[in-house]
Amino acid sequence: MATETALGASVGTTRETSGFRHWSALRNAAILLVAWEVLGRFKLVAGGALPAPTEVLIRFWSDRGDYPAHILATFQGASLGFLIGNGLAILAGILFAVSPVAARLGRGLNVAIFALPPIAISPILVLTFSGMTPRVVLAALGCYFVTMSATVTGISQTDRRMLDVVRAYGGGRLALLRLVEIRAALPAILAGLRVAAPAAVLGSILAEFGGGGRFGLGAYLIGSLGRADPARLWGIGLAATAMALIAYGIFALIEARLTRSTRAVTVAATPPGIRSEGSWLSTIAITLASITLPFLVWWLLLKVLGTPAMIAKTPAGVFDYLFLAPSATSAQTRLLAALGQTLPMTLIGMAAGLAFAFLLALASVVRPGIVRSFMPVALVTQTMPLVALTPLLVLLLGRGPSVILWITISVTFFPAFVTLAQGLGMVSRGALDVVRAYGASPFTQLRLVSIPASLPYLFAAMRLAVPRALLGVMIAEWLATGTGLGNLLNQSRGYLDYGMIWTVAVVSVLISVLFYQIVIVIERHVLRKRGMQPAV
Amino acid sequence: MTSTTGITLETVSRSFQGRGTVVQALDNVSLNCPAGSFTALIGPSGCGKSTMLRLALGLDDATSGDIGIAGMKPQQAAKAGLTGVAFQDAALMPWRSVEDNIALPLDVLGRKRADFSAKIAELIELVGLKGFEKALPGELSGGMRQRVAIARALVTDPKVLFLDEPFGALDQILRRQMNLELQRIWMESRATTLLVTHGIDEAVFLADRVVVMQSRPGRIGKIVDIPLARPRLPEVFTTPEFHALEDQVAEALDGH
Numbered sequence: 112m113a114t115e116t117a118l119g120a121s122v123g124t125t126r127e128t129s130g131f132r133h134w135s136a137l138r139n140a141a142i143l144l145v146a147w148e149v150l151g152r153f154k155l156v157a158g159g160a161l162p163a164p165t166e167v168l169i170r171f172w173s174d175r176g177d178y179p180a181h182i183l184a185t186f187q188g189a190s191l192g193f194l195i196g197n198g199l200a201i202l203a204g205i206l207f208a209v210s211p212v213a214a215r216l217g218r219g220l221n222v223a224i225f226a227l228p229p230i231a232i233s234p235i236l237v238l239t240f241s242g243m244t245p246r247v248v249l250a251a252l253g254c255y256f257v258t259m260s261a262t263v264t265g266i267s268q269t270d271r272r273m274l275d276v277v278r279a280y281g282g283g284r285l286a287l288l289r290l291v292e293i294r295a296a297l298p299a300i301l302a303g304l305r306v307a308a309p310a311a312v313l314g315s316i317l318a319e320f321g322g323g324g325r326f327g328l329g330a331y332l333i334g335s336l337g338r339a340d341p342a343r344l345w346g347i348g349l350a351a352t353a354m355a356l357i358a359y360g361i362f363a364l365i366e367a368r369l370t371r372s373t374r375a376v377t378v379a380a381t382p383p384g385i386r387s388e389g390s391w392l393s394t395i396a397i398t399l400a401s402i403t404l405p406f407l408v409w410w411l412l413l414k415v416l417g418t419p420a421m422i423a424k425t426p427a428g429v430f431d432y433l434f435l436a437p438s439a440t441s442a443q444t445r446l447l448a449a450l451g452q453t454l455p456m457t458l459i460g461m462a463a464g465l466a467f468a469f470l471l472a473l474a475s476v477v478r479p480g481i482v483r484s485f486m487p488v489a490l491v492t493q494t495m496p497l498v499a500l501t502p503l504l505v506l507l508l509g510r511g512p513s514v515i516l517w518i519t520i521s522v523t524f525f526p527a528f529v530t531l532a533q534g535l536g537m538v539s540r541g542a543l544d545v546v547r548a549y550g551a552s553p554f555t556q557l558r559l560v561s562i563p564a565s566l567p568y569l570f571a572a573m574r575l576a577v578p579r580a581l582l583g584v585m586i587a588e589w590l591a592t593g594t595g596l597g598n599l600l601n602q603s604r605g606y607l608d609y610g611m612i613w614t615v616a617v618v619s620v621l622i623s624v625l626f627y628q629i630v631i632v633i634e635r636h637v638l639r640k641r642g643m644q645p646a647v
Numbered sequence: 648m649t650s651t652t653g654i655t656l657e658t659v660s661r662s663f664q665g666r667g668t669v670v671q672a673l674d675n676v677s678l679n680c681p682a683g684s685f686t687a688l689i690g691p692s693g694c695g696k697s698t699m700l701r702l703a704l705g706l707d708d709a710t711s712g713d714i715g716i717a718g719m720k721p722q723q724a725a726k727a728g729l730t731g732v733a734f735q736d737a738a739l740m741p742w743r744s745v746e747d748n749i750a751l752p753l754d755v756l757g758r759k760r761a762d763f764s765a766k767i768a769e770l771i772e773l774v775g776l777k778g779f780e781k782a783l784p785g786e787l788s789g790g791m792r793q794r795v796a797i798a799r800a801l802v803t804d805p806k807v808l809f810l811d812e813p814f815g816a817l818d819q820i821l822r823r824q825m826n827l828e829l830q831r832i833w834m835e836s837r838a839t840t841l842l843v844t845h846g847i848d849e850a851v852f853l854a855d856r857v858v859v860m861q862s863r864p865g866r867i868g869k870i871v872d873i874p875l876a877r878p879r880l881p882e883v884f885t886t887p888e889f890h891a892l893e894d895q896v897a898e899a900l901d902g903h
Contacts, residue, residue: 270823272738276799279704280755281726294742366671 134296136301140272158240161507162342166350170342178350179330184326185354188243188315192250197307198553200255201300204262208292209284212397214263215489219401220408225256227622228313228582228591230597231616233321234604238612239418246327248320253314254307265296298598303502305362309355328354336590341506348503363557389542402588424613432610443598446618453595454622460519461580465572468527476535476561487585505591515587515594534568534646535561567646570634577626581619652717652729652806652839654680654703657711661698671864672698676712678858682806685833685840687854689847689896695865696843700811703841704732716807722786731838732803735812737796739784745771746780749799754814756803758889763802770798773832790821797825801832808838814880815845826852827881834878851892852879859899869899 116523144164149155151163162170168449171178207214229249236245269292277290319329332347406426424432435440501518543559551559588597596615603611638645661673673695680686683717688696701707702714705721709795716724724730739748744849749767750760771777774794784792793813800808813829813881814822833840833853842852861868874890875883883889 270738272734272736275704275706275731276736276738276751278706279725279730279732280728280803281705281722284754289753291740293742337796447757565897616714 112313113615114128132394149414166342170340171346171350171428172647173417174346180326181328181331181347182350182354183409184324184330184352185312185315185319185328187247187316188246188327189311189354189358190267191243192247192252192314193254193308193311195247196251196254196311196460197258197304198247199251200258200303202254204259204300205266205293207259208263208266209288211560215397216401216404219403220405222627223258223405223620224252226578226627227252227620228578228585228623229317229422230320230582231355231600231619233318234592234600234612235501235616236318237322238422238593238609239413239416246315249318250311250314253310258300258303261299261306262296265299266292268299269295295498297369298366301362301366305359305366308358312351312355312358321601327511341503342381344503344506404488424610426584429610429613436541436610442614445611446614449594449596449599449615450618450622453581453588453597456515456519456595457580457584459571460516460574460584463516464520464580465527465569467578468524468572469533469569471559472528472531472535472565473557475532476538476557501590504587510591510593512592514591515584518587518591519583522579523576526579526589530572530646531568531573534565534571538564563641566641567634567638567643570630570638571631571646574627574634577630578623581626583625585619649669652682653715654678654686654807654839655713655714655715656699656703657715659699659702659714661695661707661710661711661728670898671705673702674864674866676865676867680839680841680884682826682839683837685842685853685855687850687857688860689844689850689857690860690865690868691902693860693865694860694862697811698865699812700809700841700843704730704809726756728752728758728803730809731800731803731807732809733793733796733800733811733813734821735815737784737792737798739792741784743821744781744783745776745795746786748795749783749802752803753800756759758803766802766804766859767798772799772829773801774798777799786819790817790825793817793825799831804836805838810842811838811872812843812845814849822846823851823881823884829853830877830879838857848884849894851875851896852890854885857896861894861902868902869900871895 114454131448135451145163145444148163151161151166154478155161190529207217228253233245233249234250237244240248266288273291273295274287282290315327316329316332319327320333322330324330328347332344332351335347337342410425413425416423420428433439433446434441504514504518508517538561543556546556546559583596584595587599589601590597592598594608596619599617600612602608603615633644656676656678659673659676664674665672673688676695676699678686678699688699698707702709703716703721705725714721718728719727734778738752741840742750746767749770750763753763771780774797775800775845776791776794779787779791784795789796793816797813800810800899810829814825817825830853842850842853849871857871857873858867859869859871860866870891875888877890
């Protein structure tokens, strides 16, 4: 699935090994394709739910008249959202990098945008806006965090000595930005854009799911869901993947041309502004303001747009619906029941995805060949809008709880694996050599060096996994199982229960932010105790 | 005391807030570098010599005391384009060509680059980089990069020149060459120069005066005058006089 969040992009290829990697990647792809063809041809999986690649291609060819309009519609939503989202993200990134106070004020908003499961707010957007706007907004939201944090990281990691030269000639804040920082941050910004590009495609598709529009790959997918035609669903899923991949590839090319180096660039998953300076009074004031800001923005947006109060619920409106209105008890019961289904699944799926990723990453330390041949596959999967493949998983796995788990594991596994493998790869040679010099076995090396050293990356992976896990569960619930928050959202959409739509959206964002903050607190505590720095 | 283009420090102190402790990087330092003089600052790491340079450049503010560059505050002097600076690592911008890197101070000061194209060409010639005008720093050797940094420091025709271990990263052979070139350049421009260095021979060879600093707290230990005639030729390195001066500086470094 596309990385709405940062990660994947992060793994840089070193020049020396890339040739070899390409070959093994090609070989793996060929093996996969052949295996797939055999499985499909002989209907070995779920009674033909997995059609052979050739069947998918044939179906794609006979549907070729349908595709251009759908692809164009998704492209329009995604590209407009990409432009707006990244434009705002770069401006915000510059602001946050220049002003620590702004970064701390914006933290609440940034965390909320990072953590919000796009599916949860897509019905709201569809209610509040019309036409293309929901797609554009969701695509823009998908881009914002990645590019914003990339910009901040890029600017704040600018070589201090270059800044000193400019300052030594009396250069002020603007001169620093103009002559050094923006240019120095360009590789990081481009890496952000590269990850944001498939995220924009995904955002547009997600908005199409609930948008009721005629055109767009998401709309096409939903429309085709009812027919028992796996080959078409696969065709649409693959078309969406191809679109995301092309978007990713274009920016990877631009990046390579402009920066001339293939330095590994990690895109941060940490919102800026964690450091607190100044008196405790101002810290508390800024923290409170930062928490209030998202609600203020929400309220202001609705006021500016002038959406009728019945449809658009303000923070007070949601509170009223959930606690004060006559129907409040019934709403609470439904919400709690849904949460009771969704939360355990989210935690189990996330834990399983992380554990799986951690084990594979460790295995890859012992056998580096695993990473080398698996990483390209992982990177390709990173750019896949896995969400668009959800209907296919439904075909494969049915509509039971297992489909939720699989979807959740698959959306959390890849970013976590990429982060962890990268972290383990950065363990210092020297430290490993020391234990090796005393004859440590690979297992002892893992225990004494690699695992403790990669702790910051495990936390970084967890931070990333939180919102994705919730997104995965809700999508599976919405499209497949008809349970939990995802279903509640979908049902409320059908019943025009605006209060509940807003409530589910707000609650899911709050839960996501809460989990995220819990991870951050544990991370800070553990890492400080061990004298380590968080991985970005 | 304020000379037209001199550097003056009057009872300058700079302290840093550490974890519960206060580090006195500079304690009550006074120094006067007359216009057109060449002063070398030498001392163990942590003696505050880099802090002193950063204060004089206006990159940092003193806790107390006054600093005058050509009779102005450091930032004013920098904005007026009176100063030039070269740091230990060339600190070139990897995306700018040799020419563009040399022109950077002009961009910061808002001067028209077209008026300086002859000057830039002359400087490139001076530091021996003719033919490399369009090269990017990544394509140059360490010594070449350092020469770009020197040319950059000279592009504004500075009246006051700050050099922070400009040859620290170079090997001994290249360093000698660069010392000779620097002397030649300095004798042509006669800019008031403050050189921070780790090399005793470099300090003695280049400077009129060597200021030896001591650490904890950072302060001036001793000032050694170098009465060697100019231009100093490479042969001077082997003279007994030169060795005697080196010994004086070394002794002062040991705290005698």
